[in-house]
Amino acid sequence: MNGTVLRNYLKHTNSFIRFLLVGIVNTALGLSIMLFLMNVLEFSYWVSTFIGNGTGAVTSFLLNRTFTFKSDIEWRRGVARFFCVILICYSAAYSLGQAIAESMEGFVHLPIQKNVAVLIGAIFYTILNYIGQKYFVFKKNNLRPIQEGRN
Numbered sequence: 001m002n003g004t005v006l007r008n009y010l011k012h013t014n015s016f017i018r019f020l021l022v023g024i025v026n027t028a029l030g031l032s033i034m035l036f037l038m039n040v041l042e043f044s045y046w047v048s049t050f051i052g053n054g055t056g057a058v059t060s061f062l063l064n065r066t067f068t069f070k071s072d073i074e075w076r077r078g079v080a081r082f083f084c085v086i087l088i089c090y091s092a093a094y095s096l097g098q099a100i101a102e103s104m105e106g107f108v109h110l111p112i113q114k115n116v117a118v119l120i121g122a123i124f125y126t127i128l129n130y131i132g133q134k135y136f137v138f139k140k141n142n143l144r145p146i147q148e149g150r151n
Contacts (some may be wrong), residue, residue: 018068019130022060027122030056034118045114049094049121057086060129069138078137085132089125097121 034052037043043051061082065071071078094117101108101117108116 015068015134016130019064019133022063022068023126025063026056026059027126029059031118031122035115038114038118045098045117046094049090049118053086053090053094053125057083060086064133064138069133071138073138081137082133085129085137089128089132093123093125093128094118094121096124 030052033055034048037048037051097117097120100120101113
């Protein structure tokens with residue numbers, strides 16, 4: 001019964017709330033991978049963030065297409081647009097995160113600086129990504145909504 005109530009509630013929430021819920025899932029997955037690669041395996045900042053974001057991006061596309069925006073955009077078109085937005089957001093957000101963290105050099109201890117850059121980048125990435133997904137990838141006027149019961 002609780003699953004039905006939650007599912008019915010989520011049908012009526014706005015897309016940003018659903019986007020944030022999907023974001024919790026893909027961010028937890030992506031950040032875990034990033035921090036593990038960077039801190040345990042000692043991969044570089046850029047390799048770690050690229051692999052972690054890539055994993056989160058695949059999860060994000062699948063969940064945002066069906067759950068957040070309820071879109072039946074053609075796969076090739078959707079995937080191409082999605083990854084275009086992802087790459088732009090990734091480059092902009094994590095470059096900005098790195099620049100901001102580097103500007104904190106006197107305030108943030110150097111080993112922590114990369115982790116701070118990742119977290120700052122993740123915040124910018126979430127905001128930019130939502131805008132790109134909503135208004136470019138899954139734009140309503142170009143799409144037919146998924147019919148109930150069909151995934």
